[in-house]
Amino acid sequence: METSAPAKVILFGEHAVVYGEPAIAVAINLRTYVKIKKSEEYRVNGYPMSDKYHSYIKNAIKLCWDGEPLDIQTKSEVPSASGMGSSASITVAMLTALLAMKDELKEEKIAKLGFEVEYRTQGSASPIDTSTVTHGKGILVHREKKDHFLWKVEKGELKWYIHHIEVPSLKLVVGFSGIKGSTKDMVNKVRRFYNWNSFARDVIRDIGKITMEAIEPLQDEDYERIGELMNEDNKLLTILGVNHPMLKRMINASLKHSYGAKLTGAGGGGSIIALTDEQDEVAKAIEEVGGKAYKVEISKDGFRIENHF
Ligand SMILES: Nc1ncnc2c1ncn2[C@@H]1O[C@H](COP(=O)(O)OP(=O)(O)O)[C@@H](O)[C@H]1O
Ligand SMILES: C[C@@](O)(CCOP(=O)(O)O)CC(=O)O
Known part of the structure; x- marks a missing residue:
């Protein structure tokens, strides 16, 4: 199973979106690729899967895979810890592969599980990165439901309504x-x-x-x-x-x-x-x-x- 997901940039609203404020992000044309096959033991790029180096991959597996161990290969055009959402990109590419193998591939499911993986791995997060790299194009996160609503993500008292937003072809x-x-x-x-x-x-x-x-x-x-x-x-x-x-x-x-x-x-x-x-x-x-x-x-x-x- 081979999958990919894009990176993203936040145009407006990073950090504020963690507290429920609105934000706008777009997916960009740098991608993370994942190739998965069933195996005897969990390995990532030839190494045993580790908590330290493969935390997003491991949490994605924990949340939605109970089948045989997997051999995972990754390739990314997105520099890590760059603000371009490398963690959301690897998470969503992984979830796409896992859900496709279970025949449960749905945009909303990937985005919601993606948020859960980021939240668990980072201890705090908003759904903007994972929703944007799942959907592509432009995303508006808002505290109320507006036109072009896609899905809602909740955590504790916070609710984020995720919308598609038309954006021009920005350079x-x-x-x-x-x-x-x-x-x-x-x-x-x-x-x-x-x-x-x-x-x-x-x-x-x-x-x-x-x-x-x-x-x-x-x-x-x-x-x-x-x-x-x-x-x-x-x-x-x-x-x-x-x-x-x-x-x-x-x-x-x-x-x-x-x-x-x-x-x-x-x-x-x-x-x-x-x-x-x-x-x-x-x-x-x-x-x-x-x-x-x-x-x-x-x-x-x-x-x-x-x-x-
Ligand atoms: N190709 C990859 N494979 C596995 N994990 C990755 C990959 N790229 C990034 N990560 C994980 O994502 C973390 C960086 O995510 P983060 O701090 O949210 O920055 P950003 O998402 O803005 O790039 C890395 O420390 C690493 O754990
Ligand atoms: C700071 C924040 O608003 C965006 C983080 O973006 P990135 O992981 O640096 O690409 C956090 C979040 O929304 O989860």
Whole structure:
């Protein structure tokens, strides 16, 4: 069984979405591939499956597989701990394979199990990454049910309503700092700030407002306004303490040729995104300050069964 799932970038609302605020993300054309066959013992890329190195794979198996041991091979175009959702991508590719082998493949089921795997592995998460890489295209997460509703995810008192959102074919450049930013550590850092500081709670709410303001410009293809809102979002994320000097350098370098730029994903390292008409110029500027640039497109496909690895 061979499957794949894309990476994603969050356009608006990372961190705030963990507390139920709205957020928008798109799947991108970098993918993680998984090939699975039944075996005598669990192995990943030739090594015994371990808690330390294969935690997402192991939790995916724990949640939805009780058959024979599996030999798993993975191949990923998504750098790990990059803010591009490498963990969601491997999780959803794995779940696609496991559910397909059980003849239980359904988009909603993959997305909900995917969230559960991320939540258990990281100790805290929102469903934005796993829903986006399952569905592909664009996703709006909102605290209420709106048009183009797909499914609902719940955890404790929080409810996230997942929607499809039409997004124009945005020209984006991702700048990866090369510095790993652990989602788990960054989410925990923001949670400590959120729990004891009402100012942090206001910032989280303001990020949610920016996401809502971005919906119309996204639908009207008003790139100037989208860019302004990205810049504002980035300021608020900086106040939350998840920015990094290397991300700031890449953002400043990109802004000369972009409508706007911001960190994307958990931060603390990881990546930035820039919205631009001049992808080559932005990519060059990012590489000049030491980042790795990816000129990306939105991926229409979410999870996929593959015929060749
Ligand atoms: N190809 C892969 N195979 C197995 N696990 C992976 C793979 N890529 C990433 N991971 C797991 O995901 C973790 C990084 O996820 P995370 O911190 O959420 O960052 P992001 O999802 O933004 O890239 C890694 O530490 C590793 O456990
Ligand atoms: C910070 C957060 O909002 C996004 C994390 O994205 P990533 O794992 O860094 O790609 C956490 C979450 O929504 O689960």
